[in-house]
Amino acid sequence: MKKLEFKRIGILIGVTLLIAVAVQAWRIASEFELIQTQLQGDIQECLDNAVENYYADLAKTDVITLTDFNVNRELINDSISSSKIKRIEINRLDSVGSFIDRVGKSTRLFEALENAENGGLDSLFWEGSLRDSTSSFVLVDSARKIAFDEKNDLQIFMGKANADSINRLEFLTSKIIISITRDSLDFDKINAFLFQELDRRGIDINYRLVHLTGDTKTDSLLLASATPMPFKTVSRSTFLPVGQRLEMYFENTALTVLKRGMVEVLTALVFLGIITYAFYYLYQTIKNQKEIAEIKQDLISNITHEFKTPIATTLSAIEGVEHFNPENDPAKTSRYLGVSKIQMHKLNQMVEKLLETATLDTDQLVLKKEPIEPEPMLRQLVQKFQTLAPEKHLDLIVPANPKPMTVDPFHFENVISNLLDNAVKYGGDEIRVCFDQNGLNKIRVQDNGGAISPEQKERVFEQFYRIPKGDLHDVKGFGIGLYYVRKIVEKHEGKIQLETGKNRTTFITYWP
Numbered sequence: 001m002k003k004l005e006f007k008r009i010g011i012l013i014g015v016t017l018l019i020a021v022a023v024q025a026w027r028i029a030s031e032f033e034l035i036q037t038q039l040q041g042d043i044q045e046c047l048d049n050a051v052e053n054y055y056a057d058l059a060k061t062d063v064i065t066l067t068d069f070n071v072n073r074e075l076i077n078d079s080i081s082s083s084k085i086k087r088i089e090i091n092r093l094d095s096v097g098s099f100i101d102r103v104g105k106s107t108r109l110f111e112a113l114e115n116a117e118n119g120g121l122d123s124l125f126w127e128g129s130l131r132d133s134t135s136s137f138v139l140v141d142s143a144r145k146i147a148f149d150e151k152n153d154l155q156i157f158m159g160k161a162n163a164d165s166i167n168r169l170e171f172l173t174s175k176i177i178i179s180i181t182r183d184s185l186d187f188d189k190i191n192a193f194l195f196q197e198l199d200r201r202g203i204d205i206n207y208r209l210v211h212l213t214g215d216t217k218t219d220s221l222l223l224a225s226a227t228p229m230p231f232k233t234v235s236r237s238t239f240l241p242v243g244q245r246l247e248m249y250f251e252n253t254a255l256t257v258l259k260r261g262m263v264e265v266l267t268a269l270v271f272l273g274i275i276t277y278a279f280y281y282l283y284q285t286i287k288n289q290k291e292i293a294e295i296k297q298d299l300i301s302n303i304t305h306e307f308k309t310p311i312a313t314t315l316s317a318i319e320g321v322e323h324f325n326p327e328n329d330p331a332k333t334s335r336y337l338g339v340s341k342i343q344m345h346k347l348n349q350m351v352e353k354l355l356e357t358a359t360l361d362t363d364q365l366v367l368k369k370e371p372i373e374p375e376p377m378l379r380q381l382v383q384k385f386q387t388l389a390p391e392k393h394l395d396l397i398v399p400a401n402p403k404p405m406t407v408d409p410f411h412f413e414n415v416i417s418n419l420l421d422n423a424v425k426y427g428g429d430e431i432r433v434c435f436d437q438n439g440l441n442k443i444r445v446q447d448n449g450g451a452i453s454p455e456q457k458e459r460v461f462e463q464f465y466r467i468p469k470g471d472l473h474d475v476k477g478f479g480i481g482l483y484y485v486r487k488i489v490e491k492h493e494g495k496i497q498l499e500t501g502k503n504r505t506t507f508i509t510y511w512p
Contacts, residue, residue, distance in 0.1 A: 024268045043205075185211050190246075194248075207248055211247075231251070317337070317340040369406050374398075375402045396432075414488070433445055460482050460498065493512050496509045
């Protein structure tokens with residue numbers, strides 16, 4: 001895959017992902033806006049219901065019914081003992097005009113009506129339960145609020161339930177029902193009803209109620225002194241006096257909206273997460289395929305270079321025997337055959353190395369573990385590479401009394417040989433092998449090259465992977481040495497680590 005094509009695929013995946021994120025963000029924003037609108041509608045309905053409930057509660061007491069009967073006490077006691085007024089015995093009938101005159105003379109009644117605006121209707125009207133010298137009122141039933149005005153010959157019932165009961169007595173002609181309308185509002189009662197409504201709908205917000213009476217100056221001062229809140233709704237109740245308004249101010253409802261839309265938000269986030277992971281996985285897969293293709297191409301190139309040398313050398317030796325040894329000199333023939341034999345052995349080793357690598361991930365590779373003395377083998381390997389690279393300085397550090405190790409001798413030697421070969425080819429001029437048996441058997445191969453970048457630390461153990469150096473092929477290899485090392489160490493139930501730093505590269509192997 002060409003670099004330009006891979007870049008275009010990356011751009012296409014990125015743009016598609018951005019579009020998906022933008023669509024989900026728009027969807028979430030639209031959903032939040034809809035929930036916000038619904039929530040404000042619910043708050044409006046809560047306020048209206050609270051006001052309706054408030055006035056419905058007032059209607060239970062702010063209704064006074066007057067009749068013009070002298071009532072037999074035994075009969076009225078029987079009547080008020082039941083839940084509803086069933087009958088009233090008429091002792092005397094008056095004309096309507098006389099009844100209205102007597103109502104107008106009831107000063108105690110009008111005092112109560114004048115104080116009703118201040119909430120004094122109940123307390124003034126039903127003050128005292130016994131007849132005294134200053135009052136002609138007699139409280140008959142404090143629970144159902146029934147009384148007599150003996151002076152004016154009036155029977156008085158308070159509350160809507162009593163009024164409804166009396167209305168069912170069709171033969172009554174002289175009766176007056178007074179319904180009281182208040183200009184002021186009892187905020188404590190309204191707030192109690194409003195809190196119940198909000199709690200029933202699961203709405204938790206800070207709010208403030210403002211009663212505007214229509215007086216511009218008073219209303220302006222009231223609004224100016226209040227703490228500002230961003231949202232507002234107005235009661236639509238028809239029970240409010242004409243020209244008056246009850247406004248409800250409330251704070252930001254984002255938390256409540258978030259709670260209501262939590263399922264939609266989580267669904268969108270999960271969807272985005274799945275899309276993001278899918279695109280990331282796709283990008284990584286394409287990237288890995290691209291890298292595998294590059295590694296494959298590099299491997300083929302390296303194999304070609306590696307195999308060409310022994311093949312070309314062998315062909316040259318054969319041509320020497322054929323064309324440059326007409327006298328059939330045994331010494332020349334032996335020398336040419338020796339060169340050919342060495343190169344063919346080298347070619348055979350490379351083929352075996354490739355075939356052996358193919359078995360590392362399978363169960364075909366069986367380790368033959370046995371106790372060995374590690375010091376002689378390590379010393380022999382250090383001396384070997386010191387001879388192959390005399391310009392390098394190799395050093396070995398071992399404990400005073402090293403203990404035997406149980407490993408596969410052949411693969412153990414190959415692991416250390418691969419690490420030393422890697423240090424000689426790619427490392428610095430100073431190479432140190434340290435053997436430590438504190439707890440675990442630990443062997444470190446360290447050089448002062450520092451040629452491996454932190455980004456390449458994990459990748460150097462991948463099969464066929466070589467650190468990119470452009471088109472340079474100054475050092476030959478297949479990229480399987482460190483992969484082989486890692487697999488052999490893991491098959492021994494050990495592990496390998498790579499530590500890098502400035503002018504320092506260290507491979508650490510742990511053995512059981």
